[in-house]
């Protein structure tokens with residue numbers, strides 16, 4: 001049986017974790033904020049914060065957030081607290097079809113260092129994993145983060161992950177990775193615990209935790225890039241489905257006799273609305289070397305043909321999302337991926353066909369908006385995968401709490 005002082009210490013540890021959770025979630029908070037968020041008394045919070053400051057896990061924020069309203073006549077503004085970088089760090093790795101991005105952040109999701117390189121991820125898993133492992137060493141060195149501070153790594157891949165086996169679930173969507181135990185292979189190279197998920201799921205997690213979808217319980221994130229995929233947040237949680245395929249809207253058929261897709265079907269959404277599909281339409285009339293960035297510039301400069309092609313892509317995406325709205329009834333659709341930088345032509349197209357294909361009640365309930373995290377959404381989601389895992393932090397990262 002546990003002694004009385006043992007259970008008291010266990011309670012203190014649980015309360016310290018509640019304070020750390022609150023600071024992880026808020027980024028920074030005053031003692032008054034912590035009382036409100038945790039429901040603990042002012043005296044308890046003061047003791048816990050003092051304790052955590054002594055252990056070097058919590059520090060006073062040097063500059064006050066500018067957006068905090070001034071409260072005239074009530075003395076100086078409250079001291080804001082945040083987690084110290086020494087409380088722990090997490091790694092995030094985002095594998096696109098053509099790039100790898102790696103970031104290291106503290107437990108408040110503040111990125112300390114970040115690197116991105118171009119590499120053909122689809123074809124050769126080993127090459128991409130080796131490159132990523134090299135970037136991990138670089139960002140740790142640049143940020144001055146000791147390996148002992150790292151609580152784990154989150155990893156995103158542009159294909160469905162079978163949650164039962166941890167392998168890439170489709171040999172046609174990501175050919176070089178079929179059957180590869182991605183998390184194990186990366187863990188072997190970098191010697192940290194690795195969690196893996198699909199890139200659109202991680203974009204959804206980031207926009208839901210840190211971006212446009214904060215506070216939404218039911219949200220769809222759609223990534224429009226080299227491929228098209230969606231991440232679903234249902235009832236405040238990421239929804240993977242039975243085998244990790246949930247949200248693969250890129251392979252919903254939108255043209256009955258359309259082009260043959262890499263998945264083997266015809267007329268998939270990806271064949272009409274992905275970045276490469278748009279370039280295929282525009283290159284013959286502009287320049288065979290037209291890039292995605294060039295296409296976005298043309299659209300921003302008011303080129304009507306380019307805007308029209310992007311708008312048509314939005315309408316095709318909105319058709320698939322309209323069906324999804326009837327099934328899931330989300331309150332927000334967040335549009336991300338590099339094509340989302342086109343803005344209005346894409347979003348207006350999506351809005352138009354969501355309104356046409358969704359039931360009026362489902363269409364009225366949903367806001368269509370652009371993501372606010374841009375091309376970093378997926379890597380931030382990979383970081384969140386680690387940082388939001390309280391059990392993991394309890395078991396490995398915050399040993400100082402119980403000493």
Ligand SMILES: [Zn+2]
Pocket residue numbers: 250251252261262263264265268270
């Ligand atoms: Zn397909």
